[in-house]
Amino acid sequence: MRIAVVGATGMVGRVMLQVLEERNFPITEIIPVASERSIGKTIEYKEKEYKIVSMQDAVEMRPDIAIFSAGGETSKQWAPKFAEVGTTVIDNSSAWRMDPNCPLIVPEINADILTTNDKIIANPNCSTIQLVMVLNPLHKKYGIKRVVVSTYQSVTGTGKDAVEQLNGEIEGRDVAKVYPYQIFKNALPHCDVFDEETGYTKEELKLTREPRKIMRVEEMNITATAVRVPVQGGHSESVNIEFENDFDLGEVRKLLAEQEGVIVQDNPDTNTYPMAFYSEGKDDVFVGRIRRDLSQPNALNCWIVADNLRKGAATNAVQIAEYLVKHKLVG
Numbered sequence: 001m002r003i004a005v006v007g008a009t010g011m012v013g014r015v016m017l018q019v020l021e022e023r024n025f026p027i028t029e030i031i032p033v034a035s036e037r038s039i040g041k042t043i044e045y046k047e048k049e050y051k052i053v054s055m056q057d058a059v060e061m062r063p064d065i066a067i068f069s070a071g072g073e074t075s076k077q078w079a080p081k082f083a084e085v086g087t088t089v090i091d092n093s094s095a096w097r098m099d100p101n102c103p104l105i106v107p108e109i110n111a112d113i114l115t116t117n118d119k120i121i122a123n124p125n126c127s128t129i130q131l132v133m134v135l136n137p138l139h140k141k142y143g144i145k146r147v148v149v150s151t152y153q154s155v156t157g158t159g160k161d162a163v164e165q166l167n168g169e170i171e172g173r174d175v176a177k178v179y180p181y182q183i184f185k186n187a188l189p190h191c192d193v194f195d196e197e198t199g200y201t202k203e204e205l206k207l208t209r210e211p212r213k214i215m216r217v218e219e220m221n222i223t224a225t226a227v228r229v230p231v232q233g234g235h236s237e238s239v240n241i242e243f244e245n246d247f248d249l250g251e252v253r254k255l256l257a258e259q260e261g262v263i264v265q266d267n268p269d270t271n272t273y274p275m276a277f278y279s280e281g282k283d284d285v286f287v288g289r290i291r292r293d294l295s296q297p298n299a300l301n302c303w304i305v306a307d308n309l310r311k312g313a314a315t316n317a318v319q320i321a322e323y324l325v326k327h328k329l330v331g
């Protein structure tokens with residue numbers, strides 16, 4: 001397989017290359033693509049140097065798959081150009097996620113809808129992926145009526161400039177260039193930009209819309225508040241789920257434990273619960289603090305954590321690529 005990684009020098013792009021190598025993806029050639037200022041530099045993949053090329057050069061090289069993490073504008077402009085030459089694009093931006101002609105995929109949930117006709121495949125938002133990995137098995141068993149989610153999102157979701165502010169290292173960095181306020185010793189109820197019509201941020205609207213498309217459930221109501229916190233390891237989410245029907249807590253834990261890609265960490269007696277710090281570098285979605293909602297029948301609370309750069313972005317995209325290869329949908 002000839003694989004282009006578009007945005008190869010960014011935080012997610014670098015993790016994509018790492019995950020491709022770790023999982024020994026069947027690659028004959030890596031085509032790293034980055035901004036003009038990086039063209040000509042090299043990246044290392046499996047102890048071999050690959051020169052960074054321009055977007056146009058990468059299109060002309062006709063890779064089998066192009067995995068994008070380069071922002072929505074770049075995806076809107078270049079994903080169709082790759083598709084026109086027969087490349088299958090897996091895009092990590094929000095550009096194509098709600099496009100009715102583009103599948104939005106979490107492999108453990110809906111990869112079965114993929115066909116050879118899908119030339120632009122959208123990778124969901126990081127906070128969506130970890131959420132639906134828990135919602136889906138429970139919805140299939142009990143039917144979900146409503147979800148209320150509050151997120152506690154790592155600064156790695158913003159990028160390397162934000163990470164430098166994590167420890168208050170804001171000398172030489174304009175705080176306002178990254179966030180409207182310092183993130184150090186703070187929490188900002190502001191991820192992405194505000195939507196004028198609803199007062200939600202775009203991050204919150206992604207959480208209310210993407211799960212329904214992935215899970216193929218139109219009537220599931222979701223509301224969200226997305227908060228940025230000075231954490232590096234991953235995103236955390238406090239989730240309240242109201243079901244159509246009653247449930248057995250033991251069965252809930254069993255369903256989640258049996259879900260591929262989910263690990264239940266849940267024992268108050270031993271202070272066992274998921275934490276962002278310990279999720280860093282891992283590909284699983286961790287769930288704990290599972291308990292009935294004492295204020296509402298047929299409802300429960302839980303706490304969901306995942307590394308937003310891995311299962312929340314790079315690993316999910318690579319798993320989509322693996323599915324395409326396994327089912328002979330590319331190459």
Ligand code: 2RA
Binds near residue numbers: 158308
């Ligand atoms: C964030 N989910 O965390 C967004 C984009 N990675 O900022």
